[in-house]
Amino acid sequence: xxxxxxxxxxxxxxxxxxxxxxxxxxxEADFETKVLxxxxxxxxxxxxxSQRSPGSIELVQLLExxxxxxxxxxDLAAVEAESNMRIAQAFGVQGIPTVIAVAGGQxxxxxxxxxxxxxxxxxxxxxxxxxxxxxxxxxxxxxxxxEPVDPRFAAxxxxxxxxxxxxxxxxxxxxxxxxPDNTEAKAALRQxxxxxxxxxxxxxxxxxxxxxxxxxxxxxxxxxxxxxxxQPDAAFDRLIKLVARTxxxxxxxxxxxxxxxxxxxxxxxxxVVAARRKLATALx
Numbered sequence: 690x691x692x693x694x695x696x697x698x699x700x701x702x703x704x705x706x707x708x709x710x711x712x713x714x715x716x717e718a719d720f721e722t723k724v725l726x727x728x729x730x731x732x733x734x735x736x737x738x739s740q741r742s743p744g745s746i747e748l749v750q751l752l753e754x755x756x757x758x759x760x761x762x763x764d765l766a767a768v769e770a771e772s773n774m775r776i777a778q779a780f781g782v783q784g785i786p787t788v789i790a791v792a793g794g795q796x797x798x799x800x801x802x803x804x805x806x807x808x809x810x811x812x813x814x815x816x817x818x819x820x821x822x823x824x825x826x827x828x829x830x831x832x833x834x835x836e837p838v839d840p841r842f843a844a845x846x847x848x849x850x851x852x853x854x855x856x857x858x859x860x861x862x863x864x865x866x867x868x869p870d871n872t873e874a875k876a877a878l879r880q881x882x883x884x885x886x887x888x889x890x891x892x893x894x895x896x897x898x899x900x901x902x903x904x905x906x907x908x909x910x911x912x913x914x915x916x917x918x919x920q921p922d923a924a925f926d927r928l929i930k931l932v933a934r935t936x937x938x939x940x941x942x943x944x945x946x947x948x949x950x951x952x953x954x955x956x957x958x959x960x961v962v963a964a965r966r967k968l969a970t971a972l973x
Contacts (some may be wrong), residue, residue: 713753715766717773724766725794730824732763732792732816737770737782744803745786751806752788755813762817763790790816793824793839819844845877854885879952887917898927905931905939909946916950924950925964933971944972 715723715735724733736752738745749767756765770777770785780789780796789799798816823843845860858881864874890910891897898904898911908931915924928947932940947968954961 713756713765713767715768715773715776717775720766720768720773720776723764724791727764727766728791728794728824731761732790732797732820732824733766734763734813734816735766735768735776735780735789735791737768737777737780737785737787737789739770739785741771742785748786748788748803748809751809755806755810759813759817763813792816792820795839795841797840842873842877849881854881857881858885876952879949883913883950883953884917887913890914890917903934905935905943909943912946912950916953921950921954922960922964925960925967929964929967929971932968944968 724735727733734752734756736745736749738749740746752765753767756763768776770782777787780787780799784801786803787799787801790797797819798812800812804812820840823838823840841860841864845857845864848854848857848860858878861874861878861881864871865878868874890913892914894907894910894914898907901907908927912924912927915921915927925947928943928950931943932947935943947964951961951965956962
């Protein structure tokens with residue numbers, strides 16, 4: 690789905706909201722239980738429709754029949770959009786009907802407009818396959834559960850396991866674009882970018898930098914190699930000394946790279962704290 694999608698506000702339904710009748714009917718009052726919590730166990734297909742749109746009602750009826758044949762592989766949430774505008778706004782709905790698959794509390798896939806049954810069935814099968822083995826709910830929406838697996842992270846991690854750094858980087862960038870404040874995605878993106886950069890450097894990078902201490906580009910490469918070789922103290926010290934010897938744009942470039950390397954670690958790590966103190970001394 691395009692754009693940022695924040696469903697957290699729907700965990701707090703407005704006062705006085707009441708659930709409508711029907712096994713698959715969902716309102717703002719029970720969205721958290723029937724969609725967010727339930728999607729930790731199986732994907733939940735949210736169908737936003739309007740009573741004034743016969744085509745959207747027919748689509749909901751089709752989904753109600755298909756979910757009855759699904760043997761619990763997915764669940765359905767039929768949402769009347771006009772009386773549940775907060776839900777429609779949270780998903781950024783542009784037209785009715787709109788169907789969104791939610792897994793692990795996050796939108797996974799969507800389509801808009803009425804579709805023939807074969808295409809809907811194919812889409813549902815793809816959704817179920819995408820989350821197979823990745824959801825860890827215990828079947829009880831009201832029971833305390835482990836943190837649900839975000840299918841987007843699972844997909845990125847699968848790409849990493851396959852050695853596809855470019856694909857993993859793209860997957861994490863997509864999450865960050867949707868959720869600019871997602872610290873986990875931003876940290877993973879920094880790690881992937883660093884590994885992709887460092888593993889392309891020659892083994893001679895450290896020797897090259899040692900032979901030419903004034904070469905800023907060589908020093909940056911050498912620090913990357915040292916960090917890639919699990920020598921953070923050596924990498925940090927190299928760049929801190931270079932900060933003390935440079936000025937202007939060169940100093941800015943070295944300081945910026947050093948701060949980027951700091952961000953690859955827990956900021957409470959003693960070697961990061963020590964390096965930050967050394968950097969402050971070098972700067973002032």
